[in-house]
Amino acid sequence: xxxxxxxxxxxTTLKDWETDQEVRWCPGCGDYAxxxxxxxxxxxxGADPAKTVFVSGIGCxxxxxxxxxxxxxxxxxxxxxxxxxxIKLANPELDVWIVTGDGDGMSIGGNHTMHLLRRNLDCQIMxxxxxxxxxxxxxxxxxxxxxxxxxxxxxxxxxxPALPCAFALGSGARFVARGFDVSKELPSVLKAAHAxxxxxxxxxxxxxxxxxxxxxxDFAAPKGAEDRQLWLQNGEPMVFAKGTKGIALDAExxxxxVVDVTDGDWQAAGVIVHDVTNRSVAHMLVELPFGPFPMxxxxxxxxPRPTFEAAVMEQNRVGSVGKKPDLAALLSKGxxxxxxxxxxxx
Amino acid sequence: xxxxxxxxxxxHDAGRSATDAVVVRFAGDSGDGMQLTGGQFTLxxxxxxxxxxxxxxxxxxxxxxxxxxxxxxxxxxxxGSTEIDxxxxxPDVLVAMNPAALKTNVDxxxxxxxxxxxxxxxxxxxxxxAKYAVSPIDDGSLEKWQVLAFDISALTLEAVKPxxxxxxxxxxxxxxxxxxxALWMFDRDRKPLTDWLxxxxxxxxxLAQANIAALNAGHAYGETAELSGPxxxxxxxxxxxxxxLYRTVTGAEAISLGLVAGAQLAGLPMFFGGYPITPASAILxxxxxxxxxxxxxxxxxxxxxAICSAIGASYAGQLGVTSSSxxxxxxxxxxxxxxxxxxxxxxxxxxxxxxxxxxxxxxxEQSDLYQAIYGRNGDAPLPVIAARSPSDxxxxxxxxxxxxxxxxxxxxxxxxxxxxxxxxxxKVPDPASFAPFPVTYLTTRNxxxxxxxxxxxxxxxxxxxxxxxxxxxxxxIGGIEKAIxxxxxxxxxxxxxxxxxxxxxxxxxxxxxxxxxxVTLGTTSGKLAIVGWGSTYGPIHQAVRRARRRGLDVSQIxxxxxxxxxxxxxxLLRGYDKILVPEMNTGQFKTVLRDQYLVDAHPLTKTSGQxxxxxxxxxxxxxxxxxxxxxxxxxxxxxxxxQLPSIKAVNP
Numbered sequence: 001x002x003x004x005x006x007x008x009x010x011x012t013t014l015k016d017w018e019t020d021q022e023v024r025w026c027p028g029c030g031d032y033a034x035x036x037x038x039x040x041x042x043x044x045x046g047a048d049p050a051k052t053v054f055v056s057g058i059g060c061x062x063x064x065x066x067x068x069x070x071x072x073x074x075x076x077x078x079x080x081x082x083x084x085x086x087i088k089l090a091n092p093e094l095d096v097w098i099v100t101g102d103g104d105g106m107s108i109g110g111n112h113t114m115h116l117l118r119r120n121l122d123c124q125i126m127x128x129x130x131x132x133x134x135x136x137x138x139x140x141x142x143x144x145x146x147x148x149x150x151x152x153x154x155x156x157x158x159x160x161p162a163l164p165c166a167f168a169l170g171s172g173a174r175f176v177a178r179g180f181d182v183s184k185e186l187p188s189v190l191k192a193a194h195a196x197x198x199x200x201x202x203x204x205x206x207x208x209x210x211x212x213x214x215x216x217x218d219f220a221a222p223k224g225a226e227d228r229q230l231w232l233q234n235g236e237p238m239v240f241a242k243g244t245k246g247i248a249l250d251a252e253x254x255x256x257x258v259v260d261v262t263d264g265d266w267q268a269a270g271v272i273v274h275d276v277t278n279r280s281v282a283h284m285l286v287e288l289p290f291g292p293f294p295m296x297x298x299x300x301x302x303x304p305r306p307t308f309e310a311a312v313m314e315q316n317r318v319g320s321v322g323k324k325p326d327l328a329a330l331l332s333k334g335x336x337x338x339x340x341x342x343x344x345x346x
Numbered sequence: 347x348x349x350x351x352x353x354x355x356x357x358h359d360a361g362r363s364a365t366d367a368v369v370v371r372f373a374g375d376s377g378d379g380m381q382l383t384g385g386q387f388t389l390x391x392x393x394x395x396x397x398x399x400x401x402x403x404x405x406x407x408x409x410x411x412x413x414x415x416x417x418x419x420x421x422x423x424x425x426g427s428t429e430i431d432x433x434x435x436x437p438d439v440l441v442a443m444n445p446a447a448l449k450t451n452v453d454x455x456x457x458x459x460x461x462x463x464x465x466x467x468x469x470x471x472x473x474x475x476a477k478y479a480v481s482p483i484d485d486g487s488l489e490k491w492q493v494l495a496f497d498i499s500a501l502t503l504e505a506v507k508p509x510x511x512x513x514x515x516x517x518x519x520x521x522x523x524x525x526x527x528a529l530w531m532f533d534r535d536r537k538p539l540t541d542w543l544x545x546x547x548x549x550x551x552x553l554a555q556a557n558i559a560a561l562n563a564g565h566a567y568g569e570t571a572e573l574s575g576p577x578x579x580x581x582x583x584x585x586x587x588x589x590x591l592y593r594t595v596t597g598a599e600a601i602s603l604g605l606v607a608g609a610q611l612a613g614l615p616m617f618f619g620g621y622p623i624t625p626a627s628a629i630l631x632x633x634x635x636x637x638x639x640x641x642x643x644x645x646x647x648x649x650x651x652a653i654c655s656a657i658g659a660s661y662a663g664q665l666g667v668t669s670s671s672x673x674x675x676x677x678x679x680x681x682x683x684x685x686x687x688x689x690x691x692x693x694x695x696x697x698x699x700x701x702x703x704x705x706x707x708x709x710x711e712q713s714d715l716y717q718a719i720y721g722r723n724g725d726a727p728l729p730v731i732a733a734r735s736p737s738d739x740x741x742x743x744x745x746x747x748x749x750x751x752x753x754x755x756x757x758x759x760x761x762x763x764x765x766x767x768x769x770x771x772x773k774v775p776d777p778a779s780f781a782p783f784p785v786t787y788l789t790t791r792n793x794x795x796x797x798x799x800x801x802x803x804x805x806x807x808x809x810x811x812x813x814x815x816x817x818x819x820x821x822x823i824g825g826i827e828k829a830i831x832x833x834x835x836x837x838x839x840x841x842x843x844x845x846x847x848x849x850x851x852x853x854x855x856x857x858x859x860x861x862x863x864x865v866t867l868g869t870t871s872g873k874l875a876i877v878g879w880g881s882t883y884g885p886i887h888q889a890v891r892r893a894r895r896r897g898l899d900v901s902q903i904x905x906x907x908x909x910x911x912x913x914x915x916x917x918l919l920r921g922y923d924k925i926l927v928p929e930m931n932t933g934q935f936k937t938v939l940r941d942q943y944l945v946d947a948h949p950l951t952k953t954s955g956q957x958x959x960x961x962x963x964x965x966x967x968x969x970x971x972x973x974x975x976x977x978x979x980x981x982x983x984x985x986x987x988x989q990l991p992s993i994k995a996v997n998p
Binding site for chain 2: 069083333
């Protein structure tokens with residue numbers, strides 16, 4: 001989002017955001033659902049296609065800009081955040097979306113992801129996490145779970161996976177959210193990300209139907225979803241399983257714990273209310289092990305701070321106040337001397 | 347050249363008057379402030395109207411252990427009443443602040459030259475650190491030079507005593523004492539220095555006064571000591587220069603100013619993405635202070651982010667610029683390919699240093715030419731320009747901005763550690779004397795039936811520049827091969843052939859938009875052409891001048907546009923019987939010339955981290971022409987042991 005003050009909404013429809021390009025993802029890929037969710041979100045937030053830029057790196061997800069009828073820059077592997085930084089500093093009016101994946105954003109481009117987040121560049125960064133390298137044909141990725149078999153790990157991968165949301169918080173992100181490809185809630189998560197002024201990090205679990213099929217089914221499958229998904233709402237109690245369970249703080253161990261909620265009395269069960277500005281709880285939520293706990297989804301953390309580009313623009317302004325861009329004066333700055341036939345110091 | 351500082355005439359007088367030119371080298375511990383002393387002496391020299399060239403030569407360590415041989419920092423200046431193009435082959439005067447500085451620099455000194463040493467630093471411990479068994483002052487090993495040995499440390503302490511500084515702080519004023527003596531030796535005004543000290547220590551007037559007292563004491567010492575011993579005062583007359591306003595400028599300053607000028611001439615705000623690296627950082631340090639010129643600087647997290655952010659800014663409509671040195675340029679390679687593929691303007695500055703890998707971070711070399719011209723994956727041509735001197739870097743930076751924006755291409759500007767740090771007098775140019783090259787963005791659809799064609803080329807082969815934010819012009823670009831005109835993803839065989847050819851033709855076509863190659867000195871045909879590029883200009887120019895004065899048929903051709911090469915260069919080169927290419931690498935430009943023109947170019951190479959001396963090039967000229975090296979000209983300066991002898995590469 002570009003400004004704290006509400007801007008006039010630019011009227012578009014979902015169709016206006018579709019390009020004439022043939023979409024080249026595998027049939028059934030989760031990316032299709034994410035593309036639709038984004039195209040659905042754009043009219044709702046009143047985005048102007050001419051002022052919207054999608055920037056991506058390399059990988060399946062990074063083909064995304066070709067399918068959005070806005071400005072788009074498909075760059076090089078892992079570096080989309082760096083391009084986005086230059087774009088935003090050159091024109092802060094632009095609404096910048098970064099599309100990356102677990103390999104692009106957490107492996108080869110992990111450094112840039114970290115620095116974009118700590119600087120707090122105003123943009124949305126969507127990390128499509130399918131826990132695999134898709135475009136290079138199925139090697140295990142930095143988010144693959146231990147034991148993932150792949151062409152480069154026939155005996156199962158042995159490295160521990162990175163947690164993108166924990167990485168983002170650790171890098172200083174002021175907005176961290178989670179969703180998944182086919183979730184109906186994804187547009188509302190994207191809208192919240194867009195409403196956040198600053199770097200908004202969204203991890204989107206995405207099903208790679210060819211190389212890592214249904215790896216998120218444990219929580220993403222519709223059947224029994226209520227028991228395995230904790231949808232976080234600011235100001236609302238952290239309940240799930242149709243209100244029969246909740247998340248409470250174990251004050252002794254200083255950890256979160258699952259409690260039973262009887263007759264909807266979540267207060268009696270000690271269930272905590274989600275406060276999107278509580279950084280400590282956010283750290284605990286992104287680290288919750290799935291299995292004993294449900295998957296924490298939605299807006300996990302949202303507490304804006306001044307943005308990088310605003311600070312840079314302000315320094316540029318202050319540094320220019322009362323100064324004329326007088327090149328002749330700049331060239332002759334410092335100690336000079338004049339030669340006029342006779343030599344003398346001046 | 348002869349020394350002005352000898353009682354007796356120089357043994358090999360080169361025919362100049364004794365006070366034509368003088369070379370002084372200040373050497374001390376890297377913490378002794380030798381670069382500062384040299385810089386201020388340079389300023390006073392410039393203000394006295396002399397032509398000059400400097401050569402700061404310092405270790406990679408910021409504060410190497412005191413007194414060690416590897417911790418010696420030196421600053422050499424050549425100044426005179428004639429045209430000066432190099433920092434001088436060999437010093438006439440060496441100021442050595444400790445035994446290590448003496449040991450590492452004395453062999454460079456001309457026979458009969460003057461050594462000034464601070465005996466206060468010639469302690470047993472310091473002698474041991476410098477690997478001297480006996481003090482060289484006492485053992486006669488310095489007898490071919492004149493030695494002026496006295497206790498500068500004690501004299502400085504005495505001079506600053508009234509200001510109550512601690513011993514360490516008081517000794518820090520030694521460099522000002524030495525500078526005071528040097529100012530006296532060359533009859534210089536002290537006022538610019540006292541003004542500078544008062545400004546520098548405005549918040550600590552006691553330090554300003556102490557330093558001024560040390561400066562004055564050094565000056566007074568010269569006056570008193572003149573009566574006896576080898577110390578003499580000398581006046582070096584001002585050089586004949588074109589009338590105008592002058593200042594001194596280093597290469598890094600000139601590039602920074604040239605970029606500001608280039609952006610103004612293009613009518614663009616500039617975005618500079620950089621990452622700290624020696625010796626390129628100075629450009630970022632300069633530009634960060636020019637915000638009123640519409641310059642945004644960004645210190646990125648790494649070299650890759652630095653160039654990528656600059657490309658992002660260019661995409662968004664600004665003039666993207668990035669800068670580094672060899673290792674950083676290597677990291678930027680993939681992003682350069684993207685700028686070539688998406689055809690966005692970008693200026694990349696490479697301040698070359700000794701390589702490969704970390705190599706010689708603070709020393710100079712020209713070994714990134716292949717990297718600049720060829721060093722990317724795929725057929726990825728981009729124009730390359732090389733600056734020949736600090737002041738020339740200004741015009742080269744403007745030229746880089748012009749080509750980048752007019753041809754929608756990344757352009758690489760090569761300088762090196764020598765140009766970046768060295769200073770020379772500069773006639774301040776009038777900005778109005780440069781022709782503007784305003785850019786235009788495409789704001790309306792350019793195809794038939796209202797189609798948008800982001801990759802439709804103009805007569806130069808350049809595509810239109812379309813800024814995001816422009817209504818109804820939305821399109822996508824990227825690193826994947828793209829269809830003609832529309833830019834849609836298309837990697838069919840015919841398309842890649844056509845686009846590869848088109849990208850090459852565009853960059854080749856730059857040759858028709860640059861000046862024809864001129865003969866820098868000499869004739870358009872003859873027995874021998876010395877072809878150079880970059881910072882070898884100075885020693886080549888002096889050597890060719892010396893040889894021509896002697897009647898030898900040799901000409902200098904110095905190339906600014908090293909890629910694409912000027913259209914007439916091949917024909918020009920074929921007019922000479924022999925071609926010799928001196929360069930500070932193992933023969934890279936020589937190979938480019940052979941490849942492009944099938945001419946029998948011969949290499950003269952040097953990779954010691956030190957610039958060529960005039961004598962080295964002069965000797966090569968003599969050898970190529972079968973002329974004797976010894977004699978009236980050229981024989982007076984031998985390559986010394988601190989400047990490793992040139993290795994004449996065997997032609998591959």
